[in-house]
Amino acid sequence: MPAPPAVVSGPYASGMTPLPPRSNGPDGAEMVPGRSPLPPADYIGETRRLYDGLGYEPYRWAERPDAPPWAAITKPLSECRVMLIGSGGVYRRGQIAFHTRDDTSLRLIAGDCPTDELRTAHFAYDQTDARRDPNCVFPLDPLRRLRADGVIGGLTGNSLAFMGGIYSVRRMEAETAPSIVEQCRAEAPDLVLLVPV
DSSP: OOOOOOOOOGGGSSSSOOOOOBOOOTTSOOBOSSOOSSOOOOHHHHHHHHHHHTTOOOOOOOOOSSOOOOOOOOSOGGGOEEEEEEOBOEEETTSOOOOSTTOOOEEEEETTOOGGGEEEOOSSSOOHHHHHOGGGTSOHHHHHHHHHTTSSSEEOSEEEEEBOOOOOHHHIIIIIHHHHHHHHHHHOOSEEEEEOO
């Protein structure tokens, strides 16, 4: 039985032919959208093995001994304004693309930005699907549907994007994180949806 075609949201959802299944699995097997029978990738273990195999010192992971602060939602989700923050290197057509790893800059994406104006620039993941449908790394359209359906109260005026390939913990803590906090305070969301890549 042939696999069903891929279902794509966003600008490809209406009036366009669905994307066909891809045949680019590591063993040549056909890959189709859906749940994988394989366990999640062990990135920490793989990185350790890679560094050991190359003769490097063990990779030093950023560690936080204390639990992160937690703030409970104090009102129904249907009344909450949500701010989207994504690390997939999304930017709007006309903005400067992210340029290299350790690019600590941010891009504000207006809440009314058409999805077909979103682009990606990131060195650390295959952007093929994100370029076809940015919602897979920056789910602005699904959040708009949740707003229209009354599941969430609304969206902030701007969403925020950055490129998550920042290897320098020092620069992340000194440059990117404070800028993200500043933008969050300016938008005053009730909650933040962080979409890491």
